[in-house]
Amino acid sequence: MSTKEERERIELLQGTLDLLILRTLLLGPAHGHAIAKAIEFKSDDVLQVEQGSLYPALHRLIKRAWISVEEGTSENNRRAKYYRLTAKGRRQLELETRKWDKLAGAIARILRPAE
Amino acid sequence: MWRRKRMMEELDADIREHIETETQDNLERGMAPEDARHAAMRKFGNVTRVKEDTREVWTIVWFEHLIEDIRFGLRMLRKNPGFTIVAVLTLALGIGANTALFSVVNAVLLRPLPFENSSRLVWSWGNCSLCDQAAVSPSDFTDYRAQSHSFEHYGAMAGENSLFNLAGGDKPIQIEGSMVTAGFFDALGIQPPYGRAFELSDEKTTDPQVVILSHHLWQNRFAGDPNVIGKSITLDDKTRTVVGVLANDVSVLSRADLWFPAPFQNQGMQSRRSHFLRPVGLLRRGVTISQAQAELDTIAARLGREYPVTNAGWGLRLEPLQSVLVGSVRRALLVLLAAVGLVLLIACANVASLLLSRNTVRRREIVIRTAIGAGRSRLLRQLLTESLLLALAGGAAGVFLAYAGVQFLKGLGPQSLPRLDEVNVSGAVLAFTFVTAIFTGILFGLGPALKASRRDLVQGLREGGAAGDSRSKHRAHGALVVAEVALSVVVLIASGLLLNSFWRLMRVHLGFDPANLLTTEVSLISPRYDDDRRRELFFHELQDRIQSASGAGSIGFVSELPLSGEADDTFFTIAERPLANPNDNRDADVRVIAGDYFGAMRIPLLAGRAFERQDSLESRKVVIVNEPFLKKFFPNENPMGKHLKIFEGKPEFVAREIVGIVGGNKHFALQESLRPAMFTPGSFMRMNVVVRSAGDPAMLTTAVRQAIRTIDPDEATSAFRTMGDVVSTSAAGDRFNALLLGAFGGIALLLTAAGIFGVLSYLVTQRTREIGLRMALGAQRPAVVRVIVGQGVRFALLGLCIGVVAAVVVTRWMSSVLFEVKPTDPLTFAAVAMVLGTVAFLASYLPARRAMRVDPMVALRYE
Numbered sequence: 001m002s003t004k005e006e007r008e009r010i011e012l013l014q015g016t017l018d019l020l021i022l023r024t025l026l027l028g029p030a031h032g033h034a035i036a037k038a039i040e041f042k043s044d045d046v047l048q049v050e051q052g053s054l055y056p057a058l059h060r061l062i063k064r065a066w067i068s069v070e071e072g073t074s075e076n077n078r079r080a081k082y083y084r085l086t087a088k089g090r091r092q093l094e095l096e097t098r099k100w101d102k103l104a105g106a107i108a109r110i111l112r113p114a115e
Numbered sequence: 116m117w118r119r120k121r122m123m124e125e126l127d128a129d130i131r132e133h134i135e136t137e138t139q140d141n142l143e144r145g146m147a148p149e150d151a152r153h154a155a156m157r158k159f160g161n162v163t164r165v166k167e168d169t170r171e172v173w174t175i176v177w178f179e180h181l182i183e184d185i186r187f188g189l190r191m192l193r194k195n196p197g198f199t200i201v202a203v204l205t206l207a208l209g210i211g212a213n214t215a216l217f218s219v220v221n222a223v224l225l226r227p228l229p230f231e232n233s234s235r236l237v238w239s240w241g242n243c244s245l246c247d248q249a250a251v252s253p254s255d256f257t258d259y260r261a262q263s264h265s266f267e268h269y270g271a272m273a274g275e276n277s278l279f280n281l282a283g284g285d286k287p288i289q290i291e292g293s294m295v296t297a298g299f300f301d302a303l304g305i306q307p308p309y310g311r312a313f314e315l316s317d318e319k320t321t322d323p324q325v326v327i328l329s330h331h332l333w334q335n336r337f338a339g340d341p342n343v344i345g346k347s348i349t350l351d352d353k354t355r356t357v358v359g360v361l362a363n364d365v366s367v368l369s370r371a372d373l374w375f376p377a378p379f380q381n382q383g384m385q386s387r388r389s390h391f392l393r394p395v396g397l398l399r400r401g402v403t404i405s406q407a408q409a410e411l412d413t414i415a416a417r418l419g420r421e422y423p424v425t426n427a428g429w430g431l432r433l434e435p436l437q438s439v440l441v442g443s444v445r446r447a448l449l450v451l452l453a454a455v456g457l458v459l460l461i462a463c464a465n466v467a468s469l470l471l472s473r474n475t476v477r478r479r480e481i482v483i484r485t486a487i488g489a490g491r492s493r494l495l496r497q498l499l500t501e502s503l504l505l506a507l508a509g510g511a512a513g514v515f516l517a518y519a520g521v522q523f524l525k526g527l528g529p530q531s532l533p534r535l536d537e538v539n540v541s542g543a544v545l546a547f548t549f550v551t552a553i554f555t556g557i558l559f560g561l562g563p564a565l566k567a568s569r570r571d572l573v574q575g576l577r578e579g580g581a582a583g584d585s586r587s588k589h590r591a592h593g594a595l596v597v598a599e600v601a602l603s604v605v606v607l608i609a610s611g612l613l614l615n616s617f618w619r620l621m622r623v624h625l626g627f628d629p630a631n632l633l634t635t636e637v638s639l640i641s642p643r644y645d646d647d648r649r650r651e652l653f654f655h656e657l658q659d660r661i662q663s664a665s666g667a668g669s670i671g672f673v674s675e676l677p678l679s680g681e682a683d684d685t686f687f688t689i690a691e692r693p694l695a696n697p698n699d700n701r702d703a704d705v706r707v708i709a710g711d712y713f714g715a716m717r718i719p720l721l722a723g724r725a726f727e728r729q730d731s732l733e734s735r736k737v738v739i740v741n742e743p744f745l746k747k748f749f750p751n752e753n754p755m756g757k758h759l760k761i762f763e764g765k766p767e768f769v770a771r772e773i774v775g776i777v778g779g780n781k782h783f784a785l786q787e788s789l790r791p792a793m794f795t796p797g798s799f800m801r802m803n804v805v806v807r808s809a810g811d812p813a814m815l816t817t818a819v820r821q822a823i824r825t826i827d828p829d830e831a832t833s834a835f836r837t838m839g840d841v842v843s844t845s846a847a848g849d850r851f852n853a854l855l856l857g858a859f860g861g862i863a864l865l866l867t868a869a870g871i872f873g874v875l876s877y878l879v880t881q882r883t884r885e886i887g888l889r890m891a892l893g894a895q896r897p898a899v900v901r902v903i904v905g906q907g908v909r910f911a912l913l914g915l916c917i918g919v920v921a922a923v924v925v926t927r928w929m930s931s932v933l934f935e936v937k938p939t940d941p942l943t944f945a946a947v948a949m950v951l952g953t954v955a956f957l958a959s960y961l962p963a964r965r966a967m968r969v970d971p972m973v974a975l976r977y978e
Binding site: 032033036037050051052053055056059060062063065080081 | 122125126129130132133136137140158159160161162164165168169171172173177493
């Protein structure tokens with residue numbers, strides 16, 4: 001994939017954000033801002049999430065019962081919502097990850113048939 | 116839904132919090148406060164759009180879940196075609212019966228009358244000390260119309276139609292004309308599409324000059340030609356001008372072919388004594404019926420002072436037109452509606468117990484869904500979606516059943532049921548069906564769904580989805596069977612009572628013998644029969660000719676045939692017993708007869724003599740009275756030779772000597788008690804012919820028709836009926852009710868039998884291991900059968916007890932539709948208990964036989 005030097009920013013594919021959120025929450029519950037930061041940081045800032053778009057995605061995941069919400073306080077002692085992966089979400093993540101690997105592999109083979 | 120609302124409310128705070136945190140981060144990175152905030156905002160993006168997107172998420176996901184549930188539900192239903200078909204058919208039966216009956220109730224009771232402003236239309240009954248549904252005299256009517264201010268329009272129609280010969284075409288046809296006053300069509304809101312309605316000027320004549328054509332006459336005889344307005348037509352050799360045509364027929368009020376204005380200057384229209392007008396008024400906006408009634412009472416009191424001889428004690432009673440037209444069938448229809456509602460409840464109980472059984476089979480699936488994180492509400496929704504799908508499928512199938520049912524009901528339809536031609540499966544009816552289906556789906560689905568979703572996860576997994584056998588599960592099944600039996604007892608008792616009552620009605624003593632009796636009408640409307648004597652001779656000759664041509668038995672003629680709906684009554688006094696107040700007239704039915712009427716009808720002559728031809732030809736002043744008349748007016752007295760002064764439409768009363776006494780007979784309805792009646796000799800222009808035959812009365816029709824033609828070739832003959840038909844038509848309303856309620860009872864019984872059978876079969880399957888174990892331990896087969904049948908019979912007995920108590924409470928409501936049967940008729944109750952007991956026994960015995968065949972080895976290995 002891209003390297004840090006190219007500093008190319010990639011638009012997220014539809015549904016990919018959901019997957020990234022689930023993956024982020026696999027490490028433990030987090031609040032909205034922290035999730036956005038984590039995604040930016042982990043992707044070496046390549047994946048530039050417009051932070052607002054996180055919220056429709058979070059609500060979608062809640063509605064599907066893949067994540068749950070709980071009240072808590074953030075590092076700087078503010079009231080914040082923590083999002084936590086549910087059992088169902090964990091299964092979904094596995095499923096989606098497998099699908100993603102398959103897709104990515106397939107696309108890679110098509111784009112770089114020589115390798 | 117509430118969750119979505121809460122989430123959206125909190126979103127604002129979340130977004131604020133997020134931007135705040137980002138700003139803080141930026142500040143820590145050393146940005147200026149202003150820049151830090153801007154950067155954070157920029158990074159977050161468009162706040163409004165985020166909110167919109169988020170809201171959309173909830174809507175979409177809600178839909179996605181719904182579609183997912185529906186798709187899954189359909190798959191489950193397809194996977195169990197047996198279950199699905201039985202459930203859908205059961206529901207279709209219940210919902211279809213309700214839809215069909217509701218379409219009748221809707222058309223007859225609920226839908227406003229087919230008139231403009233129908234809620235303001237009121238009917239006026241003539242009201243006196245002895246009567247409350249009399250007609251109104253023409254002079255009284257014009258006074259009320261002139262003096263009252265409560266009505267926007269006040270008009271009237273004659274209570275009975277007149278017959279006319281309408282010339283033109285190949286040969287004249289006989290038509291019915293109805294006399295109406297100006298204001299009649301205006302009150303009903305009827306504007307002729309061509310021409311005009313009647314005006315007051317049309318009434319200022321001794322002989323009506325103009326007519327309005329009914330829609331059907333206009334269409335059939337005049338091809339719907341608008342140019343008919345202003346043309347002349349010939350009615351009974353007299354010329355009349357067509358001034359209007361109707362766009363629709365007012366079939367709820369009259370079946371007249373044409374309408375003519377009341378000629379108030381005619382001598383016959385100056386009377387306050389002969390009551391024959393039926394007034395209908397359109398209340399002014401804002402005037403209540405009681406205000407109008409108060410005003411009419413004042414006018415009535417004034418008229419009573421002004422004309423004490425004719426008007427003392429007389430008044431008008433207002434009643435909404437809707438209630439006049441459909442009031443009599445209201446109670447019967449509501450009883451039917453209640454019964455069919457109970458049938459639907461029974462169907463619900465059936466499907467609920469099917470669902471309970473199936474949810475047990477599906478327990479493993481439900482447990483797994485719970486284990487992988489399906490919340491209870493989600494599960495509940497899934498199960499309810501399935502129930503609603505079933506209910507909607509049942510509703511759709513029910514609409515087809517209802518459609519067929521409505522055709523059937525209309526075919527069956529008694530004339531006593533008004534507005535039957537308006538009955539159809541309309542939009543309102545479909546809406547009713549839809550709501551009923553949804554309600555039904557929730558009703559039968561919620562209980563089983565709650566029960567299934569409450570299942571304790573750990574226990575569910577441990578039970579592993581097979582023979583686990585908790586008492587509470589059986590209790591739910593048991594409760595459903597008990598409820599079903601109880602409901603069905605109520606329906607069956609109601610239908611039993613009605614059938615019993617109908618059976619008695621059919622066997623009621625009529626006072627005459629309807630078997631082998633042919634009847635038809637003869638109307639001597641040609642002007643050459645204006646002479647009384649010509650008419651007498653016509654009927655004498657007719658009697659002789661029929662007699663010699665056919666060898667028929669007795670032949671007679673009567674002005675009003677029993678049970679045909681025709682009736683006439685009049686005032687009289689007893690000459691030998693002058694009354695203190697000369698206006699205190701008595702009133703009784705009166706009929707004009709000729710030929711051997713009593714002989715033909717087999718009405719027994721109890722004393723004195725029957726009429727002879729000389730009585731009418733020589734105008735002897737004689738009268739025959741019947742037994743009820745005797746009991747009412749001459750108790751403990753010999754009436755023979757006494758004189759009755761009878762009002763016969765002429766200004767003077769006619770004194771007649773009582774020469775005979777006959778037995779009473781049913782005249783209006785089978786239910787009524789025998790009415791006092793007087794018979795006078797004579798021949799009206801229109802008479803009913805009754806011919807007693809030795810065999811099938813239909814064999815005589817040709818001879819009778821021939822006889823009429825031979826005497827007068829111009830005379831049109833009307834349809835022939837047997838007296839048996841007349842009687843059965845008069846009971847058509849009761850037959851309709853009895854048949855429908857009987858059918859509902861049958862459906863209830865069938866569903867209950869299926870319900871008991873289904874539940875016990877299920878319990879036997881569930882208890883296979885237990886039964887196998889018992890048998891392995893030496894239980895005898897009959898003992899096993901006893902256990903299973905015992906369980907079914909116990910359910911049935913409990914249901915029976917509850918049902919009987921409920922029926923005692925509920926059937927009181929039916930007393931007005933029952934004839935000679937008490938609402939707590941012990942025979943009916945006992946019969947229903949017997950029938951239900953037998954059915955419950957059989958429905959339990961079949962599953963028990965299956966249990967008996969259980970092979971202990973197979974049953975134990977089955978686990």
